[in-house]
Amino acid sequence: MHLLIRLVQLTGLVALAATVACASAAEKPAGRICVDAPVVGEPTQFTLANQSIDGVDIGESTECENGHYIPLRGDGHRQLVLSRQLDDDLPQQCRRVPTDDDACPRIQVDDFYREVWEEFDQMGVSPDGVGSGPCATIGETYTDFEFSFVLSDWADVDAVIEVVARGMQRWQIESEVGVAVRPEHCAETKPYSLHPSPRQAGEPML
Numbered sequence: 001m002h003l004l005i006r007l008v009q010l011t012g013l014v015a016l017a018a019t020v021a022c023a024s025a026a027e028k029p030a031g032r033i034c035v036d037a038p039v040v041g042e043p044t045q046f047t048l049a050n051q052s053i054d055g056v057d058i059g060e061s062t063e064c065e066n067g068h069y070i071p072l073r074g075d076g077h078r079q080l081v082l083s084r085q086l087d088d089d090l091p092q093q094c095r096r097v098p099t100d101d102d103a104c105p106r107i108q109v110d111d112f113y114r115e116v117w118e119e120f121d122q123m124g125v126s127p128d129g130v131g132s133g134p135c136a137t138i139g140e141t142y143t144d145f146e147f148s149f150v151l152s153d154w155a156d157v158d159a160v161i162e163v164v165a166r167g168m169q170r171w172q173i174e175s176e177v178g179v180a181v182r183p184e185h186c187a188e189t190k191p192y193s194l195h196p197s198p199r200q201a202g203e204p205m206l
Contacts (some may be wrong), residue, residue, distance in 0.1 A: 034186035041154030043068065043181075048158050053165035067134035067182025069146060070157070072164055076172030077101075080109045080142050097170050107171055109142055116149075116167035125159050127151040128185075133178045148178030157181060 049060045049070075059071040078094070094104035095111050113130050120127060132138060133146030149160055161179055168177055 032191050035188050036186065037152060037184040037188070039067070039152050039154070039181060039183055043154060045154040046070065046157045046181075048161055053162060054169040056165035056168050058161060058165070061181075062135055064135035067180055069133045069135045069148065070161065070179040070181075072161065072168060072177045072179065074168040074173040074175065074177070076168065076174045077105065078172050078174060079106050080112060080147075080173060080175040080177070081106050082142050083108050083110070094171070098172070101172070107173065109147060112167065112171055112173070113147070113149075115171075116164060119163050119167065120160075123159075123163060125156065125163060127156070127160055131180070133180050134182050142175065146176075146178050146180075148180035150180045150182065152182065152184040154181060 043061055046061055048058045051058050055075040057073045057075075059073065061068045061070050078098075094107045097115065098104055117130075127149045129150050131148065131150050133148040136146035137144060139145070149164060151157065151160060157179060164177055164179060
């Protein structure tokens with residue numbers, strides 16, 4: 001399973017976002033370099049712009065330097081927050097899908113994303129991971145990061161959005177949730193050499 005997926009399951013979302021932004025040298029096999037896989041398909045395969053699913057409004061795709069960002073905005077009453085925004089106020093947060101409309105006005109982002117990821121597994125939909133959006137300005141709050149479900153194939157965008165929208169409705173989320181399309185980070189590794197290969201006879205010097 002891809003590194004990003006393991007990190008979603010085993011570590012916090014903020015740590016994952018840092019990993020998506022820049023893999024550490026310790027994670028790269030010695031003598032090899034990371035190669036990003038290009039995005040597959042075309043933006044025209046995203047067909048749900050300006051539509052609504054279960055009360056969740058789907059915005060248009062915005063292209064930034066590192067990819068495309070699609071915002072989903074819920075009609076619920078709960079806010080997604082980073083763990084550091086909770087100030088240890090446990091009664092204010094939901095750790096599971098709430099059954100009481102008046103319970104827990106805030107949701108720790110990790111809990112929501114993990115629950116939605118379980119539905120991806122059940123449906124056979126496979127985003128590449130979770131991380132900050134390609135148009136984000138990294139800051140201190142959930143909104144600054146534009147956290148997104150990340151994928152690299154436009155053919156899967158509509159299916160991923162439908163799963164995320166249903167998850168937002170279950171949790172009654174008002175906050176924006178993103179779907180990002182960008183090259184898959186470090187999809188494979190290739191060997192490199194510190195020494196140039198010998199010139200063949202008659203090959204011009206560059």
